[in-house]
Amino acid sequence: MDERIRVVEGHYNARGLRFGIVASRFNEFIVERLLDGAVATLIKHGAEPGDIEVVRVPGAFEIPLALKRMAASRKHDALIALGCVIRGATAHFDYVAGEAASGIGRVALEHEIPIGFGLLTVDTIEQAVERAGTKGGNKGADAALTAIEMASLCRRMEQ
Ligand code: INI
Numbered sequence: 001m002d003e004r005i006r007v008v009e010g011h012y013n014a015r016g017l018r019f020g021i022v023a024s025r026f027n028e029f030i031v032e033r034l035l036d037g038a039v040a041t042l043i044k045h046g047a048e049p050g051d052i053e054v055v056r057v058p059g060a061f062e063i064p065l066a067l068k069r070m071a072a073s074r075k076h077d078a079l080i081a082l083g084c085v086i087r088g089a090t091a092h093f094d095y096v097a098g099e100a101a102s103g104i105g106r107v108a109l110e111h112e113i114p115i116g117f118g119l120l121t122v123d124t125i126e127q128a129v130e131r132a133g134t135k136g137g138n139k140g141a142d143a144a145l146t147a148i149e150m151a152s153l154c155r156r157m158e159q
Contacts, residue, residue, distance in 0.1 A: 010153030013038050017151050019053070019144075020076040022066040026059035027084035033132035034082045034118050034140030041132035041144035052085075059087050060119060061096050064103025071111035078151035079107075080116040084132075087123045097121040114150030118143030 001007065019042055023035045034056070042052055055074070057066045061082035067079055077119040081104045085097040100119055118140045122128045130153035 008153065008156050010044050010149035010151070010156065012145065012148055013152065014042055014148045016046075016051075017077045017148065019047060019078055019080060019147060019151075020067075021052065021054045021082060022057060022063050022070065023054060023079045024057050024059050024063055027086060029127065030084040030120065030128045030132045031082055034084070034106040034120070034138065034143075036125070037133055037138030037141035038048060038082060038116075038118060038144040042148070043140040045148055047148075051132075055084065059083070059096065060111050060118070061102050062101040063119070064107055067104060067107045067115060068111070069106055070156045071113045074083060077155070078147035080115040080118055080140075080147050082118040082140050083144065084120040084122070084128050086125060086128055087121075088125070093121075110153040112154075114147055114154060116143030116147035117144075 021038060024029050040067055055066050057063055063081050067081060070079055085093060088094040104115055120128050120131050120139055131139045
């Protein structure tokens with residue numbers, strides 16, 4: 001790359017960054033694994049436990065509103081959304097999953113705050129288990145890593 005070109009990138013050092021996590025209780029046995037993965041990733045990358053706030057909501061549908069309140073507080077550098085919607089167990093899967101996903105995206109853009117997307121939308125419980133710390137990795141951990149990178153990127157883009 002031509003060295004006169006200014007390239008701005010994030011990094012994976014979470015020291016000094018503040019995080020807000022919204023985790024839903026529906027399908028709690030899955031979401032708790034996502035939460036464990038997210039918190040462990042933040043701590044591993046240097047975040048202080050005192051700089052992490054967790055808010056619990058009933059289900060995925062409620063995630064965007066809690067994120068919006070957190071974003072409006074301006075207390076965090078990045079947010080993380082954790083939930084699990086399973087098609088097999090949900091007649092209104094498309095509404096719950098669709099509203100949650102688009103709401104999360106809207107909050108990020110309206111409040112200009114990075115939001116790590118850790119909302120599982122899967123067909124079966126087996127697929128959820130795979131993505132919550134077994135063979136498909138842990139999507140909560142992935143969302144936390146993205147939150148760190150985007151928070152640091154946004155800071156650098158302000159400079
Ligand atoms: N919420 C979820 O997070 N996951 C689901 O799979 C789910 N199902 O199966 O319906 C679900 N429903 C609850 C919904 O998110 C709201 O909490 C509820 O409708 C009250 O507003």
